[in-house]
Amino acid sequence: MKEKVKKILICEDHQIVIDGLCSIIADFSGFGVVDTVTSYSSLYSSLEINKPDILLLDLNLPHKNGIEILRELRVKKNPVKVLILTMYNKKTIISKTVNEGADGFLLKNCSSEDLLNALHHVSENDFFYYGEGVIKSKKKSGFQEDEFYKRIQLTSREKEIIKHLCDGKKVPHIATIMYISPLTVETHKKNIYRKLGLNSVTKLVNFAHENQLF
Amino acid sequence: MKINYFNTCFALFILGIQFCFGQKTIEVNPLLQKNIKINSQLHVSKEKAITPTLTALRKFDLAMDERRFFYLDFDVTQAYTTFKIANTTKHKQDMVLVFSYPFIEDAKLFKVVNDSLYPQGQIGIFSGKGPIGRNWKIPILSLPNETSNYLLVLKKAPGKPVATDITLFSNEKHVAVSGLQNTLIGFYFGITVLSILFTLFIFGLTRHSVFLLYGFYLVALAIYIASYFGFSNVFLPAEQLNNGRTVYVLAIEFSTILFVLFAQKLLRAKKYLPKLNRTVIVVIIAAIAVFRVILHIIGDALTVGQFAIFMKLWYGTILFLILAVLIELLVYIKHNPRIGSLFALSYLFMILGAVFVVLHQSIGLLKVTFFGLSHILFASALEIILLSITIAFIVGQIYKDRNTLASTMLVEQQRFLNAFVLGQEEERKRLGAELHDNVGSRISNLRRVFSHKHTDVAIEKEFDMVCDEIRNMAHAITPAEIALVGLPGAVEELLEELAKSDSLKINFNSFRFPDNLEEDMATNLFRIVQELLQNVFKHANASVVDIQLFGHKNSVTLSFEDDGQGTSHKKKTSGIGLKSIQSRVAQMNGQFLFDSIKGKGTSVLVIIPTKYT
Numbered sequence: 019m020k021e022k023v024k025k026i027l028i029c030e031d032h033q034i035v036i037d038g039l040c041s042i043i044a045d046f047s048g049f050g051v052v053d054t055v056t057s058y059s060s061l062y063s064s065l066e067i068n069k070p071d072i073l074l075l076d077l078n079l080p081h082k083n084g085i086e087i088l089r090e091l092r093v094k095k096n097p098v099k100v101l102i103l104t105m106y107n108k109k110t111i112i113s114k115t116v117n118e119g120a121d122g123f124l125l126k127n128c129s130s131e132d133l134l135n136a137l138h139h140v141s142e143n144d145f146f147y148y149g150e151g152v153i154k155s156k157k158k159s160g161f162q163e164d165e166f167y168k169r170i171q172l173t174s175r176e177k178e179i180i181k182h183l184c185d186g187k188k189v190p191h192i193a194t195i196m197y198i199s200p201l202t203v204e205t206h207k208k209n210i211y212r213k214l215g216l217n218s219v220t221k222l223v224n225f226a227h228e229n230q231l232f
Numbered sequence: 233m234k235i236n237y238f239n240t241c242f243a244l245f246i247l248g249i250q251f252c253f254g255q256k257t258i259e260v261n262p263l264l265q266k267n268i269k270i271n272s273q274l275h276v277s278k279e280k281a282i283t284p285t286l287t288a289l290r291k292f293d294l295a296m297d298e299r300r301f302f303y304l305d306f307d308v309t310q311a312y313t314t315f316k317i318a319n320t321t322k323h324k325q326d327m328v329l330v331f332s333y334p335f336i337e338d339a340k341l342f343k344v345v346n347d348s349l350y351p352q353g354q355i356g357i358f359s360g361k362g363p364i365g366r367n368w369k370i371p372i373l374s375l376p377n378e379t380s381n382y383l384l385v386l387k388k389a390p391g392k393p394v395a396t397d398i399t400l401f402s403n404e405k406h407v408a409v410s411g412l413q414n415t416l417i418g419f420y421f422g423i424t425v426l427s428i429l430f431t432l433f434i435f436g437l438t439r440h441s442v443f444l445l446y447g448f449y450l451v452a453l454a455i456y457i458a459s460y461f462g463f464s465n466v467f468l469p470a471e472q473l474n475n476g477r478t479v480y481v482l483a484i485e486f487s488t489i490l491f492v493l494f495a496q497k498l499l500r501a502k503k504y505l506p507k508l509n510r511t512v513i514v515v516i517i518a519a520i521a522v523f524r525v526i527l528h529i530i531g532d533a534l535t536v537g538q539f540a541i542f543m544k545l546w547y548g549t550i551l552f553l554i555l556a557v558l559i560e561l562l563v564y565i566k567h568n569p570r571i572g573s574l575f576a577l578s579y580l581f582m583i584l585g586a587v588f589v590v591l592h593q594s595i596g597l598l599k600v601t602f603f604g605l606s607h608i609l610f611a612s613a614l615e616i617i618l619l620s621i622t623i624a625f626i627v628g629q630i631y632k633d634r635n636t637l638a639s640t641m642l643v644e645q646q647r648f649l650n651a652f653v654l655g656q657e658e659e660r661k662r663l664g665a666e667l668h669d670n671v672g673s674r675i676s677n678l679r680r681v682f683s684h685k686h687t688d689v690a691i692e693k694e695f696d697m698v699c700d701e702i703r704n705m706a707h708a709i710t711p712a713e714i715a716l717v718g719l720p721g722a723v724e725e726l727l728e729e730l731a732k733s734d735s736l737k738i739n740f741n742s743f744r745f746p747d748n749l750e751e752d753m754a755t756n757l758f759r760i761v762q763e764l765l766q767n768v769f770k771h772a773n774a775s776v777v778d779i780q781l782f783g784h785k786n787s788v789t790l791s792f793e794d795d796g797q798g799t800s801h802k803k804k805t806s807g808i809g810l811k812s813i814q815s816r817v818a819q820m821n822g823q824f825l826f827d828s829i830k831g832k833g834t835s836v837l838v839i840i841p842t843k844y845t
Contacts, residue, residue, distance in 0.1 A: 032669065038677035042684045077716055078669050085716050105672045105703050109728065110721035111713050126676030127699035129692065130684035151696075171741060173778040173793050175835055198827040198835065205825065205837045209782045209789055213743050 024141050027070035028054040029061050029087070030103070031079050035126070039074065042130045049137050058082040070098055072140055075120075077104040077111070085111075085118055092119040099140040101147070103128075109153050122147030172210075172231070179206050180231065184223050260319040260374050264327065264402035265409065268315055268384075269301055276304065276311040284312065284340060284385045286347060301332075303596030304386065304394040306540065311386045314344070317372070317400075318379040326403040329353075329384070331368035332604070333396030333593075334462030335477040338387035341370045343380050355470075358387060362470035366462035367410075372400070391539045392477075395593045399604070413605050417461060420613050424454045427620040434627055445494035446623060450616065452487035457612055459483055460589075461605075485524070488550060489516050491582070495557045498575060498626065499564040512556045519549045547590075554583060571625050578618030585611030649815040657755060668706035675699055718747050719754040720781055723761055727779075730765065736774065738765075742781035745788060746842070753840060756816045757781075757790055763809050764792045764836055773797050774833065790838040798828045813838075 026049055030036050036054045043051050052068045055061045057080050065073075073091075077084035088100055101122045102115050112123055121140040124133065124147075132150045139147040148154055172180065182192040189207065193200040216222050225231075256271050258264070275292035282288050289312055297303065304311050319325055329341065338356030342349040353370035355361050363369060374380070388394050401409065428450045435443035458464065464476035492512060496502070501509035523546050561579060565572030585608045591597040592606075600607035679695035682688075714722045720742035727738050761779060768774050774796030782789040810826070817824040822840035 032673045032677075035673045035677045038681045042680060045684070078665075083715050105668055105676065105699075105706070106713060106716070107703065108713055108717075108725050110717045110725045114717045114721065125699075126673060127679045127696055128676075130680055133680070171739060173739075173780070173791075174795065175793050175833075197829050199825060201823070202825045202827050202835065202837055205789060205839060206791070208784060209743075209780065209791055212782050212784060213780075 023048055023050045024072060024137065025050060025052040025068060025070040026072045026074060026137070027052060027061075027064060027068060027098075028074045029056075029058075029079070029084075030054070030074065030076040031056045032076075035076075039133075042133060043137075045130075046134055046137065058087050061087065065096065065098065072099045072101055072137060074101050074103050077102060077106060077115075085114055088115065088118045088120055101136055101140055107151065107153060112148075112153055116146055120146070122149065123152050124149035125151055172213075176206060176210050176213075177231065179203060180210060180222060180226060183207065183219055184226050186219075257316045257318045257379070258400060260317060260321065260325045260327070260402070262325070262402050263405050264325075264400060265405050266400045267300065268313065268329070268398040268400055269299065272313045272315045274302065274311055274313050276308045278307050278309055278390075281310045281387050284310075284342070284349065284383075286349060289383075289385070299596060299599075301395060301397045301596075301599050302386070304388055305596070306393050307390055309388065309390055311388075312383055313386075313398075314381060314383050315400075316379065316381050317374055319374040319376060322376045324376055325374045327372040327374060328401050328403060328406050329370040329372060330399050330401055330406065331396050332399070332601075332606070333394060334363070334366065334368060334459075334465050335392075335473075335480065336368065336386055336394055336396060337389055337474070339368060339370065340385045340387075341372070342383045342385070344383050345380070349383060352382070356387065357471055357473050360470050362468065362473065363462070363465045366465060368462075368465075393594050393596065395596050395599075397599075397601070397604075409604055412603055416603060416605060416609065420457065420609055421454065423613055423616050423620075424450055424457075427616050427623075428454075430620060431623055434623065438627070438630055440630065442494065442497040442626070443623065445490060445497055446619065449487060449490040449494045452483055452490050453612065453616075456480065456483035456487050457609065460608060488553065488586075489520070492516065492553045492557055495575075495579070496560065498622070499557070499560040499572075500567075501560045501564075504563045504567065505560055508556055508559060512553065515549060515552060515556075519546070523549070568629075571622055571629065574618060574622040574625060578615045578622060581611045581615040581618065585615065646815065646818065649811055650819055653812055653815050653819070657752075657759070661755075664706045667702055672699065672702045672706065675702060714754045714758055715751050718745075719749060719757055720745050722754070722758050723779065723781070726758075726762065726765075736768070736777060738777045738779065740779045742783075744783040745781040746783045749788065749842070753788075753820055753842075756820055757788075757838065757840070760790065760813050760816055760838055761792070763813050767809055768794050768796060771796070786843055787839055787841050789840075790836075792836040792838075793833065795833040798830045798832055798834055 026043060028036055028039055028051060030039070033056070036056075040051050040054070043049055049072075052070055053064045055064050059081065064070075075084050075087065079087070084102065084104070088102075091098065091100065099121045100119070101124060102120050103124045103126060104111075105126050106112075107125055115123055121144075122136050124136050128136075128149050128151075136147050136149055178196065179192060182195065187195070189203045190200050193203045196203070210222070211217055214222070214225055216225060258266050258271055274295040274297050275289070276295045277292045279291075292310070292312060295311075302311075302313070317327075331339065336356065338354070338358040340354040340359065341352040343352050344350075352372060355363055355368050355370060372382070384398070386394075428447050431443045431447045431450070434440075435447065459476055459480035462476075464479050465473060468476050493516070496509055496512060501512070523542065527542060557579065561572065561576055565576065588598060588600055588611070589606070589608050592599055602610055675695065676699055679692065679699065682695065683692050713725065717725070720740075723740055723742075727740050730736070730738065765777070768777055774794035776795050778791070778793045780789075780791040782791065814824050817838055817840070820840045822838055825837040825839070826834070827836075828834040
């Protein structure tokens with residue numbers, strides 16, 4: 019079955035990399051580079067005109083970075099498959115691109131086979147392609163639980179301040195007891211409220227009681 | 233009250249009367265205090281001093297002198313005066329003849345009875361009898377109903393003028409008067425000692441030479457005043473009384489020089505009038521060298537005339553110094569009116585005191601006394617009080633200047649640090665971007681192109697290693713991913729790397745931290761976290777670290793807590809690490825709260841306002 023040639027758009031700010039990629043892809047059957055752009059400003063018009071199947075997207079781009087572009091594409095519900103091509107090999111970045119809706123992640127020093135595999139993978143599958151050597155990262159799951167778990171992770175100093183606040187002590191008094199400045203206590207208090215999603219001492223007392231903090 | 237007895241005496245002299253006893257008789261009473269000069273005539277001789285006999289004394293010239301004190305001019309060698317004491321009471325009266333100036337070489341008192349001289353008392357270098365106490369005193373006893381003529385012979389060296397009061401006191405009156413005088417002198421030295429202690433204390437604190445010079449000046453001045461009022465006599469045996477005069481002269485010279493040096497320092501002549509400042513110092517050195525040293529060596533060979541010229545030169549020098557200080561003062565007053573005018577006032581008292589002394593002692597003009605004490609004591613006291621107040625003001629000034637300087641330096645330092653931090657960040661960014669994007673991309677591309685055309689696993693591996701190395705290097709220099717994953721992501725990544733190598737437990741959480749925080753701000757906060765972690769690794773000896781990022785309505789907060797040993801208060805703001813953190817926080821108009829309690833760990837809060845995000 020003769021397949022239609024997949025159109026590839028390269029978004030990359032280094033011409034040498036573009037040239038290298040073009041020469042490699044030219045040898046791949048079933049794939050063809052339709053256009054190359056060096057920044058996001060020319061990207062959208064090219065996407066509009068060429069309607070590529072796959073976007074090879076660098077992360078470090080001038081003016082707007084790859085993740086922001088990716089986020090925008092997904093917000094605009096652009097169906098193009100996005101293959102990230104970058105120097106970064108960091109868990110947080112990879113998971114971020116996964117979360118933002120990329121389809122694959124390649125390191126810039128990948129081999130030509132890896133690139134070919136990736137191109138095939140993203141055109142055929144919906145699940146994420148991890149290039150050679152890319153650190154695997156799971157999509158964040160159980161977000162709610164995680165947040166709650168985080169919330170009750172109070173530091174010892176925060177616990178101490180909560181205890182004093184629940185005892186009905188005022189900020190200056192707590193500062194004197196703890197040998198710290200009132201502003202420090204005030205800031206901790208503000209942080210605690212933000213952390214626990216509270217806005218008054220009464221709610222704090224209830225929270226402490228419900229969660230058996232003491 | 234001035235009474236001219238000259239005509240009377242002259243007439244009597246012409247009539248061939250041997251001695252001029254025409255003066256008013258001094259009536260003895262228990263409260264007697266009589267200036268002898270007013271009741272007597274002065275006869276002087278410029279011949280070589282001789283042993284006083286009536287025949288010899290007859291050759292003396294009558295000085296046509298209307299002064300209210302005894303003044304013996306430069307060339308006078310010997311002088312005598314006569315007076316008559318009458319005791320009309322039925323009691324004997326002990327009296328004392330007191331000289332106010334303690335540097336007469338010799339004094340002899342005779343009773344004149346039937347053309348014969350009967351010695352009553354003597355004092356001085358030649359007589360071999362020293363004064364008891366600070367003044368020269370010769371006791372006189374007047375018996376009931378006794379009326380006697382007395383003759384007082386004074387001897388002095390040529391070239392040195394003498395001006396002195398000679399007062400006849402009853403013993404009782406003398407005790408009262410000298411008691412008051414001693415109290416006043418005591419006050420004077422009290423003020424001096426307090427001022428010396430004060431200025432030395434200030435010198436100890438500030439190490440400013442002006443205070444030390446003032447101290448030296450006060451010491452020299454005190455020695456001068458002490459010898460002027462005859463205290464040197466107390467320590468010297470009769471035959472060495474002349475040395476008291478040497479001390480007196482040296483002290484006045486040194487105090488003048490020290491005063492000029494002190495005034496130059498105080499008036500900042502070096503800054504305002506550098507040429508005059510230098511000239512004054514040269515003149516002082518020349519004055520000491522020429523007048524003191526050379527005069528000391530060749531002094532004895534000089535004739536009276538030459539000596540007088542030397543003295544005039546010396547006075548000229550002093551006058552020059554006084555004028556120099558005056559000019560410096562006038563310039564200084566423009567820069568600092570308050571201290572300048574205080575100093576001017578004290579300078580006025582000093583000059584008045586000095587001029588009056590010169591007029592009185594050297595030329596025999598003018599006599600200003602209070603309670604029988606020379607004006608110099610009072611002028612000097614006022615001068616010292618005013619100078620000490622001036623000094624106190626200067627201390628205030630120095631303190632203020634130092635504070636201003638310190639705060640200026642602090643601002644400068646902060647500015648420098650800010651610039652340094654900014655530049656460092658800029659450079660890191662540039663270098664990181666260059667390494668990562670440019671060099672890294674090119675190598676990666678090379679590797680890919682190579683692997684496409686050739687199959688050489690070894691070289692491919694080598695390529696990969698170079699790529700990894702560049703990547704790691706770039707990331708070590710700048711967390712380029714901050715822009716991609718935000719501050720919480722970058723911190724997480726950082727901690728993940730640290731967790732591999734360290735046993736320290738680091739908890740990190742972020743709460744509603746904004747995604748779109750300005751990149752500079754995020755980078756600064758990231759660096760702060762790095763710096764704080766460095767501190768923990770280096771010093772804290774902690775086992776748990778809690779790092780939290782909070783997004784508030786108008787601010788973001790970084791909370792960094794450890795359970796380490798904490799630091800003492802003194803150390804808390806020192807160290808380039810904390811300073812660079814403070815500098816970064818200041819750049820973001822934020823607040824840096826550092827609370828460290830020994831043994832209870834350290835808590836750092838960084839609050840950054842984010843009005844525009």
